[in-house]
Amino acid sequence: MKELEYPFDGDEIIKKKKGIKKVLLGQEGLMPLKIAVLGGATTNDIVKVTELFLLDNKIKPIFYESEYNRYYEDVMFENEELEEFKPEIIFFCTCNRNITAWPDVTDGLPDIEKKLDYEYLRLEEMWNRTAEKYRCPIIQNNFEYPFYRLLGNRDSWDKRGRVNFICRLNGKINEYAENHSNFFVHDINYESASYGLEKWSDPFYWHMYKYALCVPAIPYFSFNVANIIKSVMGRNKKVLMLDMDNTLWGGVIGDDGEDNIEIGQETPIGQTYSEFQEYVKSLKNIGVLLAVNSKNDEATALKGLERPDSVLKSDDFVIKKINWMPKSENLVSAAEELNLLPESVVFADDNPAEREIVRSNVPGAAVPEIGDRPESFIRIIDRSGFFEVTNFSEDDISRNRMYADNVKRSVSRNAFTDYGEYLKSLEMKGEIQHFVSAYMSRISQLTNKSNQFNLTTKRYTQSEIEEAEKDDGYITLYGKLDDKFGSNGVVSVVIGQIREKECHIDLWIMSCRVLKRDMEYAMMDALVKECMKRGISRIRGYYYPTAKNAMVRDLYGELGFEKLSEDPDGNTVWDFEIKDDYIRKNRYIEV
Amino acid sequence: MTRDEVFERLTEVFREVFDDDSIVLEETTTSKDIEDWDSFEHINLIVAVENEFSIKVPMGKVTTMKDVGEMADIILEESK
Numbered sequence A: 001m002k003e004l005e006y007p008f009d010g011d012e013i014i015k016k017k018k019g020i021k022k023v024l025l026g027q028e029g030l031m032p033l034k035i036a037v038l039g040g041a042t043t044n045d046i047v048k049v050t051e052l053f054l055l056d057n058k059i060k061p062i063f064y065e066s067e068y069n070r071y072y073e074d075v076m077f078e079n080e081e082l083e084e085f086k087p088e089i090i091f092f093c094t095c096n097r098n099i100t101a102w103p104d105v106t107d108g109l110p111d112i113e114k115k116l117d118y119e120y121l122r123l124e125e126m127w128n129r130t131a132e133k134y135r136c137p138i139i140q141n142n143f144e145y146p147f148y149r150l151l152g153n154r155d156s157w158d159k160r161g162r163v164n165f166i167c168r169l170n171g172k173i174n175e176y177a178e179n180h181s182n183f184f185v186h187d188i189n190y191e192s193a194s195y196g197l198e199k200w201s202d203p204f205y206w207h208m209y210k211y212a213l214c215v216p217a218i219p220y221f222s223f224n225v226a227n228i229i230k231s232v233m234g235r236n237k238k239v240l241m242l243d244m245d246n247t248l249w250g251g252v253i254g255d256d257g258e259d260n261i262e263i264g265q266e267t268p269i270g271q272t273y274s275e276f277q278e279y280v281k282s283l284k285n286i287g288v289l290l291a292v293n294s295k296n297d298e299a300t301a302l303k304g305l306e307r308p309d310s311v312l313k314s315d316d317f318v319i320k321k322i323n324w325m326p327k328s329e330n331l332v333s334a335a336e337e338l339n340l341l342p343e344s345v346v347f348a349d350d351n352p353a354e355r356e357i358v359r360s361n362v363p364g365a366a367v368p369e370i371g372d373r374p375e376s377f378i379r380i381i382d383r384s385g386f387f388e389v390t391n392f393s394e395d396d397i398s399r400n401r402m403y404a405d406n407v408k409r410s411v412s413r414n415a416f417t418d419y420g421e422y423l424k425s426l427e428m429k430g431e432i433q434h435f436v437s438a439y440m441s442r443i444s445q446l447t448n449k450s451n452q453f454n455l456t457t458k459r460y461t462q463s464e465i466e467e468a469e470k471d472d473g474y475i476t477l478y479g480k481l482d483d484k485f486g487s488n489g490v491v492s493v494v495i496g497q498i499r500e501k502e503c504h505i506d507l508w509i510m511s512c513r514v515l516k517r518d519m520e521y522a523m524m525d526a527l528v529k530e531c532m533k534r535g536i537s538r539i540r541g542y543y544y545p546t547a548k549n550a551m552v553r554d555l556y557g558e559l560g561f562e563k564l565s566e567d568p569d570g571n572t573v574w575d576f577e578i579k580d581d582y583i584r585k586n587r588y589i590e591v
Numbered sequence B: 001m002t003r004d005e006v007f008e009r010l011t012e013v014f015r016e017v018f019d020d021d022s023i024v025l026e027e028t029t030t031s032k033d034i035e036d037w038d039s040f041e042h043i044n045l046i047v048a049v050e051n052e053f054s055i056k057v058p059m060g061k062v063t064t065m066k067d068v069g070e071m072a073d074i075i076l077e078e079s080k
Helices: A008-013 A017-025 A043-058 A071-076 A080-085 A109-134 A154-156 A161-179 A187-197 A203-209 A215-232 A268-284 A298-306 A325-339 A353-361 A375-381 A394-413 A421-424 A437-449 A460-471 A520-534 B003-018 B039-053 B066-078
Strands: A029-040 A059-065 A090-094 A139-142 A184-185 A239-242 A289-295 A320-325 A344-349 A428-433 A475-484 A486-499 A504-508 A540-543 A563-564 A572-577
Touching: A008 A043, A008 A215, A008 A298, A008 B003, A008 B039, A017 A043, A017 A394, A017 A563, A029 A043, A029 A071, A029 A080, A043 A154, A043 A215, A043 B039, A059 A080, A059 A090, A071 A090, A071 A298, A080 A421, A090 A215, A109 A139, A109 A161, A139 A215, A161 A184, A161 A325, A184 A421, A187 A353, A203 A421, A215 A353, A239 A268, A268 A375, A320 A460, A325 A344, A325 A353, A344 A375, A353 A563, A375 A540, A375 A572, A394 A421, A394 A437, A394 A486, A421 A486, A428 A520, A437 A460, A437 A486, A460 A475, A475 A520, A486 A520, A504 A520, A520 A540, B003 B039, B039 B066
Parallel strands: A029 A059, A029 A090, A090 A139, A139 A184, A239 A289, A239 A344, A289 A320, A504 A540
Antiparallel strands: A428 A475, A475 A486, A486 A504, A540 A572, A563 A572
16 A cells, blocks of 8 residues: 555554555455564554554454563463464564663673673573464564663763663674574664654653654554564565666666766766665575566667676576566566566666556556655665565575576477477476475475465464474475476475374465476375375365465366365365375476 | 634544544543544544644643643644
8 A cells, every 4th residue: 555655654654544444454365463562661553553564465463462561471471361362473562661770880890791681581581481382483672772871972882881781682682583583673773773763762752651662653663563574474575676777777778878878986876876786686685586677679778787887787687578568567477477476576667657557557566666866766675675584595595596597497498399308308306305404494485475386375484384394293295396407496395284094285385486397296296105104095185265376276186186075265175095006196307 | 823723623633543534523522522532542643633733742731631622722832
């Protein structure tokens, strides 16, 4: 919704939140999510505004809110209500007002260390206990700077200073985050600086309402928390699609010529575009796919990227749509070629008319209002949180290469008239095994972001996946696929629950980048093999339709399952009897 | 700014905050007359009023105003 896109008007959001919520609740396909907000200050409006941003990401939160300042007690002591609530995310919404053991100028250094330990260990104990008891992702605010400095500038380096104390406490929180994969820091220290600490920490709101931040800052705070949550739930965008003229460089290459566009260190505008290109290039390094969508003559436009001072090169982009077609059509066809949904694309263009065409013709695609001033591009794309990094796996680093390999594969495919011959030529090797810890973060990431090849759309947290891995009552399989063009990484996951000698497929997903490669057959073969080993003779499959998974509606039928039932919503249940003479279905992947 | 103008603009603010276009404000309207007007919504209401009239309501007056008439008094006083 336009009102909730960065850069938004926070005051308007606060004022109109009731009306906005009503509209957002009218959307279809909302995913429910239970979130416990355990606060060290008032959280009422934080919860309400966070709800808006989550709804905007098609997540329908159900909240548990602690009583005022009961965050610690709520998890450290028996709490039937919270246990019954079964939170899927726990958010500790604390602030520097919750610090009780502040250093004093009369303290000796050992006293201060003791105070630091006291404050930190109390938190650590709380997180450990939460992780053990609730087994869900934890989001923890770090601490904002104090609003006054007793020692002035010295407060920053002197251990008796509160600024110093906060820095060290935040350092310890970071260390914990580094060592715990299901723990996410909500960086209010940065947010409050970005908003303006003086306004953020206006004591009026604390003394008046026990709010740790000023009410007008709440939308900025909530927006950032919602970004973490939607990222954990696999709702990040995947592609940054860019216009060229006046977006990647200053000027129009078709009119000005490649020698006269502004890029590089000679002019302030050129420098600004170079900085933007560097930012875009670093997005590629965190796994964002880059694409071009430009109205130009292709050969002419590409000369812009051939300039030696162009940071971005032609092969940084997995797909380039340089033609005179409407940009909305280019976006849709590019997404199709990448086997992604248009809504996973962020489109950046300096021209408001082009933005409008895409916005009105491609519902779901993100079209940030980047304006036409290149100095604002980075801030707006960055703060929008499209690509908020929560889990960062090896796969993210190599994603661009994998997609580029895929484009090579499709070129090679065109050279074969027989598809089987083509598959043979790929020399595919599969690795299908019980879950292993090295791939856990990729497995959980894939589980939460696969929407198309996903039979049940059941979401798992990393800890639930780890549980299943350890439990003998489950069969867990991951599938990794390599071929002569490179590795595709972990691309498929199956979780089957064993009940009374039957294996119920709770989850089966596959990345769309390996569609039609026999990988689903290889997974089926592996599942059958594992069932046989355990003396299981029946497999139950379930298909629950969503707006996105129509492609697997008949998967079980194709695999030889028999349909047992279908309800009016299209939910189907399938049965497969494993016979001793089961014939392997996969023909092209060496497992 | 006249008292009528204050009431006119206040009505708009109330309608947006409580998402209810049927709200009509009187001098004697209190939180009891508007269903969703609880202590939490009061905070948002004050912030919205402060923005609308570019004022800052002093701490001592935020929770002591007993009806909309008093709210209008504060607005007129603070925007002098």
